[in-house]
Amino acid sequence: MxxxxxxxxxxxxxxxxxxxxxxxxxxxxxxxxxxxxxxxxxxxxxxxxxxxxxxxxxxxxxxxxxxxxxxxxxxxxxxxxxxxxxxxxxxxxxxxxxxxxxxxxxxxxxxxxxxxxxxxxxxxxxxxxxxxxxxxxxxxxxxxxxxxxxxxxxxxxxxxxxxxxxxxxxxxxxxxxxxxxxxxxxxxxxxxxxxxxxxxxxxxxxxxxxxxxxxxxxxxxxxxxxxxxxxxxxxxxxxxxxxxxxxxxxxxxxxxxDISVENRAFTQRGFLSEEDQASGGNLPFDDTVRLLETDINQFMQRELTTLGKQWSKPTIDRVNSAPRCTRGDQGPVAYCPDDRTIDMQVRGRLTEMHTEIGDWATGTIVSSRFAMVMLAALDKPLTGVEAQRSALCVSGAYSKSLLNRVGNNVFALSPGDLDEAVQVLLGVDYPARDVEGKSPGTGFERVAAFRVGAVDGLKSCNLT
Structure with a gap:
């Protein structure tokens, strides 16, 4: 052997x-x-x-x-x-x-x-x-x-x-x-x-x-x-x-x-349905965004309630040009704190990555902008290293919440989705950018911050 x-x-x-x-x-x-x-x-x-x-x-x-x-x-x-x-x-x-x-x-x-x-x-x-x-x-x-x-x-x-x-x-x-x-x-x-x-x-x-x-x-x-x-x-x-x-x-x-079957959990798993396997675990772009918007709002409302805060659903503005936030370039999806909207460029790099990498490239980027909305609701900084790491951690925690869902017509991660998150985090810094467009210097750092939430959940993101 x-x-x-x-x-x-x-x-x-x-x-x-x-x-x-x-x-x-x-x-x-x-x-x-x-x-x-x-x-x-x-x-x-x-x-x-x-x-x-x-x-x-x-x-x-x-x-x-x-x-x-x-x-x-x-x-x-x-x-x-x-x-x-x-x-x-x-x-x-x-x-x-x-x-x-x-x-x-x-x-x-x-x-x-x-x-x-x-x-x-x-x-x-x-x-x-x-x-x-x-x-x-x-x-x-x-x-x-x-x-x-x-x-x-x-x-x-x-x-x-x-x-x-x-x-x-x-x-x-x-x-x-x-x-x-x-x-x-x-x-x-x-x-x-x-x-x-x-x-x-x-x-x-x-x-x-x-x-x-x-x-x-x-x-x-x-x-x-x-x-x-x-x-x-x-x-x-x-x-x-x-x-x-x-x-x-x-x-x-x-x-x-010390790694053992008692203390090590793995995310790899097989497809649960022939339909998911046939699609490679990927939804079309429009379906991904539509289902994600509904689900992540529910996640944020539930989690903020436990933290003693109220969630106010942001508006997603689908635009053909670059997002209009002027404080810094956040990439193809941007949180605009002045009017609490999320601008999403629905043509260009975002849809290209959706096709090249998979639907959870889109999910990782979009959920990181919802994470910025959560930080704002918690009166946390929206700029600097803390904001960058927190946005990634919250995005990871949301991914964790989707990992083990089962059942028909359930919005959940498919096999390979977390790999798509790793690929997009290594390849671009969009999910890590704060509202001024600044981010950690390496993909290694971005994956590490995302992984904190994806492994240990929202409680590990130090939001209280």
Missing amino acids: TRSFGVASAVLALALVLSACTIKVEGVALGSGRVLAPDQTDVGTGFINNSDGGAIDKLAGTVVKDVEKFWLQAYPKTFGNKGWQPLRGGYYSVDTSDKTAPAPPCTDQASDVEGNAFYCPSADIIAWDRVALLPVLKNRFGEAAVMLVLAHEMGHAVQRRAGITQSAQRNDPQRYPTILLESQADCYAGAFVRWVSDGKADRLRLDRDALDPALEAMVLFRDPVGTEQTAQGAHGDAFDRVSAFQDGFEKGTELCA
Whole structure:
């Protein structure tokens, strides 16, 4: 049995084909995406089995050397002063384009590794595709994406050393479902990346801006929309995976080690109806806005009543041009505090994102403007960092209220909707903008603030 980062989606598979044909793969501008410190000595690739000595393996080798040092320090602190044991079988670089290339342990042929990286517990090795995975990740999402993938695989090696073995999972699959183990490995990767971003690594450096494209890679490696969380081999939806990574980043390896079926809830689930599956869980734009307007007003009225305030329903003005609020550009949907209206541009970027990402891209943006109305009703600031985070948190809390609704003709989240929220939060800052048009600097921060409400509900948004 091997533990892999995940199966590449069709989008990444297309990128793999394009890269093999030496056609430029479109993607995120790297900017500060480099992670190698230029003043550090090259670690070389001699310790990597079957390496070609090229730039990709040099990057991978540098990453795994710093991951090893991280666990040399972190493992005793996390697991009762037990020492870290290096990988018995080492590392394998695989040329999946060569049919005669040697296969790494736990596989029959090199092509078995195509588009993937994995940890094999029986051989205690980590292997990666140096042709059709790591270079595509680097070119499209930056070197930080390579770091994230390899740190995830080392997370599986940590699990084996901590006693979560193949036999343990086989004997007690309810205690160790695959999605839980993958979430824990994502969490361990987040803790390592935080260590690097704090400047503690020997060879790696990381600007926080480089995290956004790396998290976008996690969206591509999510399970197909509609996968049941109990499915064998399930890794989680994008929201589950990013959540685990951020938990490790923010709270460290101790939290990761404590992840269990008792304290970890997953949002991934299957479709509940053939109709929802046929539509991919997406409503047309006009239907989304109409149903959302009715439902979120009810949510706001109910929640404000519990806070001792009264909800006054705002007017939604559908406009063809940009919203007319003049205090700042809030994007295609804007809360206008002077007359308590929400201006919605019904042609242009909002409807484009609805088509490109899905209906909960629209839901996330629109609910964040209703969140600004709630802040106004509570006499909370409408500008500044507090307002930006609160708008995202309230939007997340509203999404949480829709997550587990069931029944016919019920307005609820479909499988993949929270992934759409993650995508829009990583891609644009509209949901986070205050009434002056200012917002947090990174998608990582936006997802983190949204996730507070989506995980723990409105009580976690500090509105009282």
